[in-house]
Amino acid sequence: MNKEELVIMRFRDLFNKMVWLNKSKMEDSLKGYKSSEVHCIEYIERNVDSNVTKLAESLYMTSGAISKITKKLIKKGIIESYQKPDNKKEIYFRLTEQGKVIYKIHEELHKEFQERDKAVFEQVTEEQFDSMLSFMEKYSRHLDAEIKKQGIDMKSE
Template sequence: MNREDQVIMGFRDLFNKMVWLNKGKMEDRLKGVTSSEVHCIEYIGNHIDSNVTKLAESFYMTSGAISKMTKKLIQKDLIQSYQKPDNKKEIYFRLTEQGQEIFRIHEELHQEFQERDKAVFEQVTDEQFDSMLRFLERYSKHLDAEIKKQGIDTKPDSE
């Protein structure tokens, strides 16, 4: 296996381990809410005036898929839609009280997971972090360009 394959397999393996380790606690504390729904709630909680377009771009999903998910979240009373007085065309989302509770629990779980993994990150130097972040940015830009080549413009150039 070459080094590129090792890096890709390493990323995949790390991601799968994190998902496996976190899954039980997430499911236990966030009953009745799927992982995708939790991440949608997280995005809405962190971004004012979230709408279908912004969510679709962020999650690399179609607007139709996001519309379905937001309808489910509205039915579960986790988010609500609203319009601005000066723009009756666009529909935005915000968290309900129940949605804010899911958001809070999710944040607590993230902090717990970060605390669990702190021992590893404490050993990483600033130079190593900088190097990893540069690599991730370069690879992400490459993938954005490849997505664009396929005619799928998911992110505005300004991001």
């Protein structure tokens, strides 16, 4: 196995371990909510004037999938839709008070996981962080270019 394959395999392995380790606590604390719904809630809270298009692009999902998720979240009373007086065409989303509670639970869990993993990150130098971040940014730009080159439309997939 060459180093490229090893890096990809280790990234995937690392991601899967994080998901597996965090999964039961997330599911227990956020009963009744799917991961995609929670990520929608998180995006809406962190980004003003969130709409279906922005959510789809950010979460790498189709507009249709996001529409289904937002309808469910509206029905659950977690988000509400609104329009701007100057633009009656576009529909935006914001969290309700109940949605903010879910967001806060999710954030607290992330802080807890960060605290758990702190010992590893405390050993990483600034140069190592910069190097890892630089690599991830380069790779991400490459993947963005490939997506564009292949003409993949994230909104309609």
